[in-house]
Amino acid sequence: MDKSTLLKVSNLKKTFIKKSGTFLKRRKTEVYAVNNINFEVNKGEILGIIGESGCGKTSTARMIMRLMKETKGEITFEGVNLCNLKESETNKIRKKMQMIFQDPYDTLNPGMKILDILMEPINAHEKGLTYEEKYQKVIEAIEAIELRPAQDFIHRFPHQLSGGQRQRIAIARAIILKPSFIAADEPTSMLDVSVRAGILNLLLDLRKKMG
Known part of the structure; x- marks a missing residue:
């Protein structure tokens, strides 16, 4: 990672399990809130994530801030992989x-x-x-x-x-x-x-x- 890179997000995914069907025949479907997102933020840089409501903007921010656990991927902040802490x-x-x-x-x-x-x-x-x-x-x-x-x-x-x-x-x-x-x-x-x-x-x- 470059010294100026503050945050790096690699192959970040977040899925939720959606349940449907009857009591006797339940179905579980994997729903992607965030699917394989990658970006970097340098020191002093502003990065805007643009998308329609429900596309995963807030989920991405919450995973970076460790308010939500990712399903897969890496979040590196100042050279430290936050996902392993x-x-x-x-x-x-x-x-x-x-x-x-x-x-x-x-x-x-x-x-x-x-x-x-x-x-x-x-x-x-x-x-x-x-x-x-x-x-x-x-x-x-x-x-x-x-x-x-x-x-x-x-x-x-x-x-x-x-x-x-x-x-x-x-x-x-x-x-x-x-x-x-x-x-x-x-x-x-x-x-x-x-x-x-x-x-x-x-x-x-x-x-x-x-x-």
Whole structure:
């Protein structure tokens, strides 16, 4: 693998078993969600996967992020085959790989304030930091997604934000650990047309600033 190659996906497949027929005569059919996909992503590169609904885009992203196990194939990240890692080893890699999900309504806990939502990944992966250091990271992440002043947002609940602001908080949660790879699963499809361009421009700016 070339030194600039961050992620390499080789012959990736994911199948599900579809059951049909009667109780006495059951049939099992193998259904392909992802069938033999190959691609590479270099450092600082944006790769878009385009396809109709149900073609396997989300399944591909979830397999890369180790939220779903592949049926066959290899996923190599920074020279490490993720498919061979144990759960404890995968948890260490997760700091470097984050995901922005499609629906900010579902991905932010409605019972938690924004401060606590953004503290979660820090508490999981950077336990040695003091509370003040963690708090400062939260403030910096919120300012990076252009919600200012950050102190006006940290004590709000998700329902007190607009859809675009919620998705920006989801982006802040993804970047707060300064990962080297982010999988964005249709991050603007649930938003009003008027705010989509702002989110896409934000992602481009973050790519320039963070690599």
